[in-house]
Amino acid sequence: MSNLADKIILAIDDTAAIRTFLRISLMDKGVNFHEASTAHEGLALCKKENPDAIVLDLGLPDKDGLDILADLKNQNPNKRPIVIILTVRSEAKVKQLAFDLGADAFITKPFEIDDLVETLENTIH
Numbered sequence: 306m307s308n309l310a311d312k313i314i315l316a317i318d319d320t321a322a323i324r325t326f327l328r329i330s331l332m333d334k335g336v337n338f339h340e341a342s343t344a345h346e347g348l349a350l351c352k353k354e355n356p357d358a359i360v361l362d363l364g365l366p367d368k369d370g371l372d373i374l375a376d377l378k379n380q381n382p383n384k385r386p387i388v389i390i391l392t393v394r395s396e397a398k399v400k401q402l403a404f405d406l407g408a409d410a411f412i413t414k415p416f417e418i419d420d421l422v423e424t425l426e427n428t429i430h
Contacts, residue, residue, distance in 0.1 A: 308426055310335030313354055317347035317370070318362035318391065323414075327360060330418045331425075344368035351380050357429050358387040360421070363394055363403075371399075371406060378407040387428045391416065 314336045316327045324340045332338050339354050341347035344365045351359065359377055363370035370390065378385055389410040390403045400411050410424045 307334040307422075309422070309429065311337060312358065312425075312429055313337045313339070313356040314358045314360065314425070315339045315341065315347065315350055315354060315356040315386075316360040317341045317344065317350075317365065318360070319343065319364065319366050320362070323362075323391075326418070327421075330422070334422065342366075344370065344373045348373055348376055348380075351377050351386070355381055355384055356386045357384075358389065358425055360389050360391050361408075363390060363392040363399070371402060374403065374406040374408060387425070389421070389424055389428070391421070 314331055316324055318324050319342050328338050339350050341350050344367050361370045374388060377388055387409045389412060390408045391412050393414045395413045403411055409428050412421060
């Protein structure tokens with residue numbers, strides 16, 4: 306049994322195919338999955354669902370994911386979600402900035418779902 310069972314995971318990514326892939330793959334692990342396609346929608350869902358983890362794309366249509374990272378981490382002071390960046394951007398300075406802003410992990414697209422699941426399992430407690 307995966308230690309992701311019953312965990313609340315929010316994916317914020319503007320690509321429907323990636324959200325679908327994440328939904329199918331993570332729900333198969335027993336995850337309570339939520340998804341958003343914009344930064345605005347993601348922030349609202351984060352507040353409502355209080356997720357254990359957030360998979361965050363940086364290239365969102367309304368805002369850069371880095372611009373909402375701190376807000377996502379600080380929505381609920383009693384339960385700070387794990388934030389895993391999932392992006393095509395691979396520059397060292399982007400990665401460093403993401404970690405400086407509170408990201409817990411950084412995965413570059415294209416990605417293997419097993420790598421993402423392993424990262425989630427290793428960071429969610």
